[in-house]
Amino acid sequence: MRILENIISDRGSKYAVAGGPCASAEEARAFIQTLCRTKKFAKATHNSWALLTADAPLKNDDGEAGAGMVILRMLEREALQNHIIVVTRWFGGKHLGGDRFRHVQEAVRLYLEDLRQT
Template sequence: MLTLERSTSLEQIIKKSRFVATAGPVASDEAAKEFIAAHSVGDANHNCWAWRVGQSYRCTDDGEPSGTAGKLILQAIDRLSLDNVAVVVTRWFGGVLLGSGGLMRAYGGTAAACLRTGKLVEILAVREVTITVTFSDLALVTARLASSAGVQIRQERFTETGATLTVDFPEASALQIARMIIDITSGRASVVLDPSIAG
């Protein structure tokens, strides 16, 4: 599956109505809701949106005739086989009625055009890992993690003797990276791989 690398936007004027689509990557349902709230415009006539995060998805027509906006935005996401993506299409009415078919083409087309402008990246399965390390090994461990492809340190909590790191490892190389951490610390570091896979 693919997602957007970063947020992107696109503006179109369709029969005097202004449509602005903003799309971006989201990691969770909560992040999708925050994205939509952040990119909805208060003085616009409509802020129609859709998002998909795995099997979870939502969409709304925001006052447009039922089935003419949100569903079409979601279809634009699905046609491009995207995941972990939210799209808001904002409309300022220009005085010309578009009709149901025109609205469907406008919302779906603007969302699709916006999504096509963004750079796509592959979503990699990750495994959450907890690493407990002493202060003497902390700098070496964090440097090795930073140089390992696809590794992301999400949290660092300090203890009396060192630190506990919460890290995402790429699923495909999780065991090799865990072994590397144990080897470079001569077994002083503790590495616990969460059995559940996120991503």
């Protein structure tokens, strides 16, 4: 499991991104459970994720409407299959409006960049 913490901060909200090999909905649930064993991630406002499998694309907004689709589209563009990406947000008290989608995109971009370097 690869985790990049404190990558974006805006109006009190903080973002992290995590990911790793994953090939099914069951593995995705297990990945999220493992991530949330860390108290910090368990207390996050949103753990939005997406995954491209051979069977079907999977996504979960976790209350951040549209975030899963943003992640999924970026996975499709990269043709990255069987790899889950989770964008975590801790709400800072001020609504970000459309900027939240820009932050989700940036978090995924940073993760993919980091993944390519290894």
